[in-house]
Structure formats: C-alpha cells, structure tokens
Amino acid sequence: MxxxxxxxxxxxxxxxxxxxxxxxxxxxxxxxxxxxxxxxxxxxxxxxxxxxxxxxxxxxxxxxxxxxxxxxxxxxxxxxxxxxxxxxxxxxxxxxxxxxxxxxxxxxxxxGTGDLARRLLRHVSPAFVEDPVRLLRVARFAARFAPLGFTVAPETMALMQLMVRQGEIDHLVPERVWQETRKALAEAQPSAFLRVLREAGALAVLFPEVDALYGVPQRAEFHPEVDTGVHVEMVLDMAARIAPGNDVVGFCALTHDLGKALTPADALPRHVGHEHAGVKPLQGLVARLKVPTEHAALAELVCREHLNVHRALELKASTVLRLLSSLDALRRPERLGLFLAACEADKRGRLGHGDDDYPQAAYLLRARDAAAAVSSAPFAAQGLQGPAIGEAMAAARVAAIAHLRQSIA
Known part of the structure; x- marks a missing residue:
C-alpha cells in the first residue's frame, strides 16, 4: 500500500x-x-x-x-x-x-509543475472532452487563478469549444451548473469565469440571458466602458473586492442588468425601465438553474431597486422606508448589507470609477437604524390598538428618516 x-x-x-x-x-x-x-x-x-x-x-x-x-x-x-x-x-x-x-x-x-510556472490551465488528456463539468471547472479555476496570471491553454480552449459544438455541454444537470457557478462567483476574479465560458461558446448555452448583454451599448457619459457585458464583468470583480467570497453578492452582480438586453434597438444606448424589465429573465434563469431562494430573492431586489439606491440621497423618506421594508431590513439588517454591497459594486464597476465613494450605503444603513429604533410602546401607551399602532409607527419611521436626511444635508 x-x-x-x-x-x-x-x-x-x-x-x-x-x-x-x-x-x-x-x-x-x-x-x-x-x-x-x-x-x-x-x-x-x-x-x-x-x-x-x-x-x-x-x-x-x-x-x-x-x-x-x-x-x-x-x-x-x-x-x-x-x-x-x-x-x-x-x-x-x-x-x-x-x-x-x-x-x-x-x-x-x-x-503540472511546468504549467504552474507557465501559468497555464491545460488538460491532461483528450479524455477531457468526455466530462462536460470540466468545462465549468476550467472556467472556475480561471476565476480563481486569473489574478496570478493564469490563462487557458489554446489547445484546451479548442477542446472546450468542441464540447459545445458536439452538444456534450447540453447534458449538464442544472444542479451541477449552479454548484460550479456559485463557487466561481466567490472567487477573486469572477469575470474570468464569464470570459472563458464565452470564448468556449458555453455562455450562450448555459447563461443566454448574460451572453445577450455583450455588444449592448450604454451611454458613455455614465458607462465609459460602453459594452454592457464588459460592465457586468467589472461589477462582478468589484463585488469580489467589496464582499470577498460572498456568492450571494456575486449572483446579484451577475444578474442586476439583465433587462438591458431587452432594450429596443431604436432606444439604445438609453435603457429606460431596464431595472423592471430584468426581473422576468432573472426569474427564468433562477428557475432553470434551481438557484437557492435567498440568492434569487436578493438578486431580484437588486435588479429592481439598484437605481433607487444610487439616488437614495434624493428619495423621499417614505420611499426610503418602502425600500427598507421590501428588503425586510428592519428585522434582517444583514440582508441590507449584502444588498448594498451589490448596488455599490454596480456603481463602482465602471471604467474609471473603481475608487469612487458610495455615501448612499452609509445613509441607508443609518436610515435603517433610525427606523428600527421606533418602538410600538409609546403608541400603545397612548391607547392605540391594532392597525392604528402600525400606521403610527410607519409615520414615526418616515419622520425619523426625514430628520436623518436633514441632518446630513
């Protein structure tokens, strides 16, 4: 032995x-x-x-x-x-x-030691093509080791492209696709996962909603990188920087702009209403890959609300409370932290904006604390009951958020 x-x-x-x-x-x-x-x-x-x-x-x-x-x-x-x-x-x-x-x-x-020195991800044998999971694993390893300078060997990429053309990738079960994707989203440079899959032709098969974003233009004054697919790559890497190893934030980053692929050609490069348009393709992706409930729920909130978060300092106090309530942030403050990390990644995941401040996050965290500090006890002591207490508390929370906003104006 x-x-x-x-x-x-x-x-x-x-x-x-x-x-x-x-x-x-x-x-x-x-x-x-x-x-x-x-x-x-x-x-x-x-x-x-x-x-x-x-x-x-x-x-x-x-x-x-x-x-x-x-x-x-x-x-x-x-x-x-x-x-x-x-x-x-x-x-x-x-x-x-x-x-x-x-x-x-x-x-x-x-x-293998030579390939470590050469910074190459290279297949062992032609039998590589027999297991479609290996295509996902190579992309995941690219996400892990890209910061060290690793790239996929050309001959290995050729085999991966062959696996896609021959339909071997079509036999991947959703659970395994999600398992490898979840790991990749927690790596240091998840954008490499997308790039490798896209070069292999696999992104269009496994994530057509994401693949459709490449080549879709955005307004250059807001997005100097222009290409929406490139923007998503930048947001993914920014999410890994802001929330290292957190695949929930990573999934939110991956799916936050899916609606931009649905913008009519005659409206480009503007994307009015993309945050709402993106919900349906997101739900389709979630159902197909059997994405966990919490990932799906938070991603949908980020997709729908990220523009509101970017303009949080301009929102009415009642709108801020509605936003916090939709997140269940008063009872689950940790959820707000993940949500804000994804929104911050979107704002900073733009060419030339990687080191921008994001005061919206600090403001919404403080707004959450101000709203959560409102107690039902004083209203019950006044003799209010049932729905009346809830209405009074909501009004008090709006007032607390408004006072906070005035104090930092």
Missing amino acids: RIYLVGGAVRDTLLGRPVVDHDHVVVGARPDELLAEGYRPVGKDFPVFLHPQSGEEYALARTERKTGHGYHGFAFHADPTVTLEQDLARRDLTINAIAQAQDGTLVDPFD
Missing part, C-alpha cells in the same frame, strides 16, 4: 496558497485493507474512505471509462493493479494531476 497527497493540496502548496482540503490516493490496496485499519467508507460510485483520525479523504487509485453522456456517464475501475500514473491520467488539468509521496517526492507525469 502506497499513499500519496494529490490534487489541490499539492497545487496550492506549490503556489504558496493556503491549503483547504487534503485528498489522498491509495495505490496497491483493496477496500478491506482500509476497512481493517479503521477507515470509514463514503464513496457511492467508487471506493473513497475517511481517515479514522483526520477525517481526510483517501480514494483507491482508479481508472474511468466513458459509458454515456454527462457527468454520470462513466464506469470506474479500482483494484490494486491500478497505478498512480493511471489515476492521475483521468484528472482534468495538469496542475491538478501532481502527486506527492509521503517522503515529499513529487510525481508529475503530465508536467
């Missing part, structure tokens, strides 16, 4: 990045040998075990054979005769196909 550290732990150690998960491959062993040593089996499709002390994953070396379409269309073979090189050969990228022996020696049959 020989045990090797594999995958992300080896890659990230070589890159000097923090290691999150330690995965191991076991060569020359049978399941009963690991069971005898106290390992706990967890794999359904192939033998994976958890270490009795550390809880880290140990998988028997295995090979795989394509048997059908999609992520599940594989047959796996694991026995003591499968070599480490055979196991590494089934992996997606060379930088993920490096193993480390227990004495620290690296096993690198596909020159």
Whole structure:
C-alpha cells in the first residue's frame, strides 16, 4: 500500500496558497485493507474512505471509462493493479494531476509543475472532452487563478469549444451548473469565469440571458466602458473586492442588468425601465438553474431597486422606508448589507470609477437604524390598538428618516 497527497493540496502548496482540503490516493490496496485499519467508507460510485483520525479523504487509485453522456456517464475501475500514473491520467488539468509521496517526492507525469510556472490551465488528456463539468471547472479555476496570471491553454480552449459544438455541454444537470457557478462567483476574479465560458461558446448555452448583454451599448457619459457585458464583468470583480467570497453578492452582480438586453434597438444606448424589465429573465434563469431562494430573492431586489439606491440621497423618506421594508431590513439588517454591497459594486464597476465613494450605503444603513429604533410602546401607551399602532409607527419611521436626511444635508 502506497499513499500519496494529490490534487489541490499539492497545487496550492506549490503556489504558496493556503491549503483547504487534503485528498489522498491509495495505490496497491483493496477496500478491506482500509476497512481493517479503521477507515470509514463514503464513496457511492467508487471506493473513497475517511481517515479514522483526520477525517481526510483517501480514494483507491482508479481508472474511468466513458459509458454515456454527462457527468454520470462513466464506469470506474479500482483494484490494486491500478497505478498512480493511471489515476492521475483521468484528472482534468495538469496542475491538478501532481502527486506527492509521503517522503515529499513529487510525481508529475503530465508536467503540472511546468504549467504552474507557465501559468497555464491545460488538460491532461483528450479524455477531457468526455466530462462536460470540466468545462465549468476550467472556467472556475480561471476565476480563481486569473489574478496570478493564469490563462487557458489554446489547445484546451479548442477542446472546450468542441464540447459545445458536439452538444456534450447540453447534458449538464442544472444542479451541477449552479454548484460550479456559485463557487466561481466567490472567487477573486469572477469575470474570468464569464470570459472563458464565452470564448468556449458555453455562455450562450448555459447563461443566454448574460451572453445577450455583450455588444449592448450604454451611454458613455455614465458607462465609459460602453459594452454592457464588459460592465457586468467589472461589477462582478468589484463585488469580489467589496464582499470577498460572498456568492450571494456575486449572483446579484451577475444578474442586476439583465433587462438591458431587452432594450429596443431604436432606444439604445438609453435603457429606460431596464431595472423592471430584468426581473422576468432573472426569474427564468433562477428557475432553470434551481438557484437557492435567498440568492434569487436578493438578486431580484437588486435588479429592481439598484437605481433607487444610487439616488437614495434624493428619495423621499417614505420611499426610503418602502425600500427598507421590501428588503425586510428592519428585522434582517444583514440582508441590507449584502444588498448594498451589490448596488455599490454596480456603481463602482465602471471604467474609471473603481475608487469612487458610495455615501448612499452609509445613509441607508443609518436610515435603517433610525427606523428600527421606533418602538410600538409609546403608541400603545397612548391607547392605540391594532392597525392604528402600525400606521403610527410607519409615520414615526418616515419622520425619523426625514430628520436623518436633514441632518446630513
């Protein structure tokens, strides 16, 4: 039995990045040998075990054979005769196909260390095309490693484009598309996820609502970058800067301007009413990918209300209260923080505006606190009951917000 550290732990150690998960491959062993040593089996499709002390994953070396379409269309073979090189050969990228022996020696049959130095995301073998999830994974790794200068190897991009043309990507299940997208939105440069998918031709298949934004012009005096697709990329990266690792804010950034793709050609580059027009395509995307409820709800609020937030300092106090109430911000202040992060990302995600101040966020946070400070107790003491208390509290909250606005004028 020989045990090797594999995958992300080896890659990230070589890159000097923090290691999150330690995965191991076991060569020359049978399941009963690991069971005898106290390992706990967890794999359904192939033998994976958890270490009795550390809880880290140990998988028997295995090979795989394509048997059908999609992520599940594989047959796996694991026995003591499968070599480490055979196991590494089934992996997606060379930088993920490096193993480390227990004495620290690296096993690198596909020159993953060379690709780390060259900053290349390159496939291990032509079998890459057999699993459509790999296309999403490459785009996600691009989002993670783009700040380090990584790009997709031309020959790998050619395979990804082939996967789209041959329809292999059509067999991706919505849950897996969302899983990879959610991870990408939490990476350091999520715009790279969109660019890689778009170059491969996959963005139009998986996210047609987003793909449709490219080439749609905006008014240059407000959007010097002009192209709406480029703007969305900038907003995504600004969201990653303002709320690092938060995929809820990232999803709001991704979908906030979907309505601009629906603007009539004769109205361009103006986009009157795009914030409301974007709700329907957003709802379609959410339903298709089975996006979680909270992501969907907050994204719809950002889509519909982001222009109101940008002009928050000009809004009537009653409108501000309505906005806060639509967010349920009085009971859930953390939700307001996420909402404002996405709106700020939109405002600053424009060419030349990345370091702009966004006082609207501070104002709305203070307005929320002022409104939340209004209590029902004084009105109950006055003898008010039922709806009358609610009406009195609403009026008092409007007055509190109006007073706040006057104090900072």
